[in-house]
Amino acid sequence: MTEADHRSVASVAGLTLRYGKVTALKHVTLDIPAGIMVGLIGPDGVGKSSLLSLLAGAREIQDGTVSVLGGDMRDAGHRRLVCPRIAYMPQGLGKNLYSTLSVEENLTFFGSLFGHDEAERERRITELLAATGMASFRDRPAAKLSGGMKQKLGLCCALIHDPDLLILDEPTTGVDPLSRRQFWDLIDSIRLSRPTMSVITATAYLEEAARFDWLVAMNAGEVLATGTAADLLERTGAPDLDRAFIALLPGEAGDGDRGVVIPPRDPGESEIAIEAENLTQKFGDFVAVDDVSFRIAKGEIFGFLGSNGCGKTTTMKMLTGLLEPTNGTAKLFGQEVDASDMAVRRRVGFMSQAFSLYSELTVRQNLELHARLFSLEEARIPARVEEMIERFGLEDVEHALPQALPLGIRQRLSLAVALIHGPEILILDEPTSGVDPVARNGFWRILGELSRKDGVTIFVSTHFMNEAEWCDRISLMHAGKVLVSDTAEAIKASKGLDTLEEAFIAYLKEAMNAGGSAEPDETVRPAGAGGPASALEQKQGFSLRRLLSYSRLESLQLRRDPIRLAMALVGSLILMVVIGLGINLDVEDLTFAALDRDQTTVSRGYIADIAGSRYFIERPPLQSYANIDARMQSGEINLAIEIPPGFAADVARGRKVEIGAWFDGANPNRANTVQGYIQGMHADWISGKMREALGSAALSGNFELVTRYRYNPDVKSIVAMVPAVLPILLLMIPAILTTLSVAREKEPRLDHQLLRHTGDAPRIPFWQATTLHRARHGQLPFDDGDGGFCLPGAVYRQFLRLCPFRADLCHGQHRARLPRFRLHLQPGGGSLRHSASDHDSGGAVFRCDRSGVVPARVRAGDRRDLPDHPVRHRGSRRFFEVLRPRPNDPADVGDGAVGPSHPGILRDLSEEAGGVTP
C-alpha cells in the first residue's frame, strides 16, 4: 500500500440521520482511507445510500460531522470548493441520465455545467466514450441503452470533470455479470491513469466486494466491521463474504440462520407443469424474447438467471398470460395459456418484481382481498388468512400498512399473498432483490419447503448467482435468448469453471462472438480523460453559463415530450378559441310563446313586435296556464306573454290594462337581460302608439345624451373576452409547464436534484432556466407555480375563479349586443339614416339593460362629435344613441300619460320585476 493509506479522504463522526421516525444512520463514526477503492456492503435500507449522499454533500447533515477532502461539509464555503471535485452517481440504472437525451447530449449537458469550452468538452467526450467503448452509440437516446451501457454512460457523466473523489451507489445492481466485470475493469483502468482518485462505492453483490481494497459492512444504520476482505473472512472464519456478513450480524439475527439446504428432488416426478415452446416477443423492432423453449416438471424449482432487461420478466408475463406471445406457445398443465381462462389463473400464483401489493391496505386486508378475488369460500377465508399469517410469521404486523415494513417482511407478505389460494405453480420475478442475506435465506427455505413438501412448481428469476445454485435447474438468459439450460453443476462442468459466475461470463462471451451482438465486447483502454489536471474554476452563486446549460437541457427535453410540447404550443390557442367562441355573452335566440286572449290586430301587433326581433323566436301559441307551466318547465320557452281579453278596447279607451309576462329566472344573468329586452320592447310599443296618437312632438326631450362605445364599437363579447382571457392563459400555462418540468425532475428520480447540488449548481439558475425557457417559447415568465400538481382539481378551480368573466356570469350584468327595435314602429321603415328628413320620424334606438329602458331618437346632428363611421352596417349603428328624456309635462301628452322615456316608468317597471334601480 502507498502512503495514501495514511491519510483519509473522508471521515464521519457521530453521524446520525433520520427520515421522520426512521433512523437511517445511527451514530456512525468512520474514517475512509484515500487513494483506494472502498466498498460499502450490506442489504438495502441499511443506510449505505444515505451515507454516500452525505459524503457527496447531496444531503443535509443533521447530527455529527462529515469531513470530505480535508474540510467540514457543513461549511458551505468548503462545500462549494470541493463539490466540483466530487463525482456522485446515484443508485438506479441510468437514474442520473436524461432518458430522452442522446448519449452525446447527456455528456454535453454535464460538461457544460463545468464550463469546458466546446473544444475541451469534445475532447473529453471523445476520450471517455472511447475508453468505455461507447463511441458508436453517441446518438442513441439514453433510454434505449442496455443496463450496463447506461451505467457506463452514467460513469462518463460523473467523470467528465476529473473528480478527485468518485462516489458510486450500487452501480452494478441489475447488470449482467459480464458488463459488471467490464464496469469494474473500467474503474480500475481509470484509477490507474488517475492514481490520486479515491473511489467509494456500495454494492449488493457480496461476491464483487472481494475486488475492493477496503470494506465497510453495514447493517441497520450501523457499521458492523471495516477492513479488507481478507480481514473480514479471517475475523469471522467464514468461507465467503456472504456468510461472513451473516456472522457479523449482531445477536440472534445471525445466529438463527441455518443457511439454505434444499433436499434433492425426487426424480420420479415427470409430469410437466410449465412448458414453453419457441416463445418470441417483439415490441416493434425490438426482440425482447427470442425463441425461448423449456419444460419445467411438477415440483421443480427452475431458475432464470440474467441481467435486467434480458427478457426474464417478459417471459414470465407470457407464461402468466399478461402478454400474448408474438410467436410460439406457452403451456401450463398441458393447456395453452389463455388470458381469459380464469380457471388456470387460480392454479397459478405470481409475485412480480416490484412490491406490488396495495400499500393503502393493511397486511390482513391485503390477504383477505386476494382470498376473495380468488373466490375462496367466505367461510374458509379467516382460517386461511390466519394460516398464512402464521406460516409467514406476520403475526406482529397483521394490522400494519405494508409501507411501514422492512423489505424482507414485505417480500414474505407478497409470497403469502401469492400463495393464499394454494396454487400449484408459483412464478416469482426477482423476489429477493435488495433483501438482506438472512431474510433471503429464510425466503428460500420457504421455497424449498413448498417445492419438496407441497409439490409446488416454482419458476423464479434472479440475478444472484448463489440463489441460482439453489435451483434444481437454471437457464442463463441474455438479450432475449436462453444461452444454456441445465443444473448449476452441469453448467459449471461444461465450461470447466469453478463458479457459476465464471461460467455465465464464458457463455456470454461465446454468445456475443457468435451473434455479433450490439453489446460491445470492448477491450478496456485506459481512460485518458485526465488531461491537464485542470483545477476547475467554479464560479460561485449565479452563473449565466449554468443557466444556459439548464435552458438548453430543458428545451431538448421539451422537444421530445409530445404532451408537454403540445400544451406549450397549442394549449393556449385551443383554450382561447374555446373560451372566446364558447363563452358568448350575447343573449339571443330566446324562445317565447304568447297566450293571446284578445286576438285583435292590436294584440297581434304586440306579439309580432316581439317575434320580429332577432332576440326572440316565436313558438306555437299557448293554450292555458297549465300549458305555460309545462312548457316553461321543460325549458322549451324562456318567456310567456299573456294578453288579457279586451286589451285593444281598453287601450283605445285609455283604461288601465296590464300585459302579463313570465320569464325563466333560473339563470339570473340571462333573466336580467331578458327582463331588459321585454321592458324595452314594451316601452317602445307604447312610444310608437303615442307617436301614432300625438305625433312626434310628444317625444321631444330637454337634452340628448350621446353615447360613444369606444374601443369595441360593435360591442361584441369576443372582443372583450379574448384579451381578458389572454393574461390568464399566460399566467396558467407557463406555471403549469414549469411545475411539470420541476415535478419531472423531482418525482421519478429524486437523485437528480441532489446531483445538481453536488454539481454545485445553485437552485436559482435552475428555476431561472425553466422560466427563461418558457419565455423563449413565447410565454411570459411568471411564477414557479410550486406544488400545483398534487391537487389538479384545485388548480383547475382556481382557474375558473380567476376568469374575469366568471363574476360577470354570476351576475349577468351585461349583455354584449344592444337591442334595436326601432324598425317595427317607424313609419317608412327602412334603414337608419342620419338625415334631416329622419328627424321627425325619430328612429328610436334602444338601450336597455337591467336599469330599465332608454328609448331614444337618432337625430341629424348626433354624429357631429363622432368620428366618421360608416352607418350602413347594421352593427355600426349601435355606435351611438341618443337619450331624449321628455319633460314631465302632462300637457305634452295629455291624459296624464307619461312619455316612455321618463325615469318614472323605468323605476316602476323594474321594481315590479324585482330589479334594482340606482
Add this chain to the structure above:
Amino acid sequence: MKLDNVRNLGVKELRGLSRDWMMLFLIAYSFSLSVWTSANSSPETLSKAAISIVDEDQSHLSSRILSAFYPPYFVPPHIISAAEVDRRMDAGLDTFALNIPPDFERDVLAGKSPAVQLNIDATRMSQAFTGAGYVSQIVSSEVSEFAAGHRAQAATPVGLSLRARYNPSLDPTWFGAISSVIQSITMLSLILTGAALIREKEHGTVEHLLVMPVTATEIMLSKVWSMGLVVLLGSAFSLVIVVEALMAVPVAGSVPLFLAGAVLMLFAMTSLGIFMATVAGTMPQFALLMMMVLLPLQVLSGALTPRESMPEIIQFIMLAAPNTHFVILSQAILFRGAGIDVVWPQFAALGLIGTVLFWLALRRFRGFLK
C-alpha cells in the same frame, strides 16, 4: 364477470381513498366550501366604476349632475378638461367620461335640447353596459328634476306585469350554488377515477391484478362504482345539507330524481376518467390533459353561459358531451321542478353516451393492460 370481484375491488378502492388525505380534502372542499364561496363571492352589480366629468358649463345644473355620482356604484368623479379625455381613456383610467358642453343649463332651460356626450370603454364589458344605463338615468333624472323643479311619479297607460319564475328575486346565489355542485360532480368524477387508475399503475398493482382471476371489465367497473358512489354521496350531501339547509337555497324539484340523473352522469364521466388515465400515463400528464378536456367541457356545457347563445356548431358538438345533458336535466329538475316526463330525453342521452364512453374506455383499458 363476477359481481363479487367487482364489489371486493370496489371496497379496496374505497379503502385506498380513505387513506388519501389530499383527495378527501379535495372532495370535502369541492362539495362544501367551494359551493359556498362560488355562490357568495360574486361582487356587487356595478361597483366603484371609474368616471370622469368634463364640466364646460360650470353651472348650477352641471354641479348637480356632478354631485349625483357617488359610491358604491361610482367612485367620486374626476373633474378633467376636454383635452384629457382621450388620454385618460387610452390609459384605461376611466371607464366613463361624461362631457357637459358650455351653456348646457341655459340651453336646457331654453328648450334647445343640448347634447351631453358619454364616452364608454366598451372593452370593460360588465361595467360598461350596466354603467351606461345608470349614467343616463342619473343624468336624465337630474336634468328633468331641475327643469321641472320637482320629482314626479308617473303612471303608464299600459302596464307590464313582469314576473321571474323559479327565482323571483333573481338571486345569483341560487344559480351559483347549484351550478357549483354540478361542476364539482363533473370534476371529481373525472379526477377520482383517473387518479385511482394512475395510482395503481404507478404502484405496479395493475399488473398484479391481471394475473388474478379478474377481468378488465371487473377492474373497470369496480372503479366506476366506487368512485361514482363517493361523488354521489358527496353531491347528495352538498345539495341537501350545504345548499338547501345551510344556504337556504330552495330546490324546486325532486332530489332523488336528480341523483338518478347524477348516477348516469357519473357512469359516463368515470368512464371518461379511465379513458384519459390510459392516455396520460402519469399524474402530471393526467393533470395537463384534464385541463384541456375539463375546461372546454364545463365552459361549453351551458353551466356557465346559456347554451343557446353559443355558435350553432359548438352547440351541436357539445351534444356529444355528457355534461351538456346533465346540465340541462339538472337545471330542469333543480330549478324548474321538472319530472321524469320532461327530462327523459336527457336521461336517455346520458345513458347512451355513458355506454359508448364505457365501451371505448374498456377497449382502451384492455389495450393499456397488454
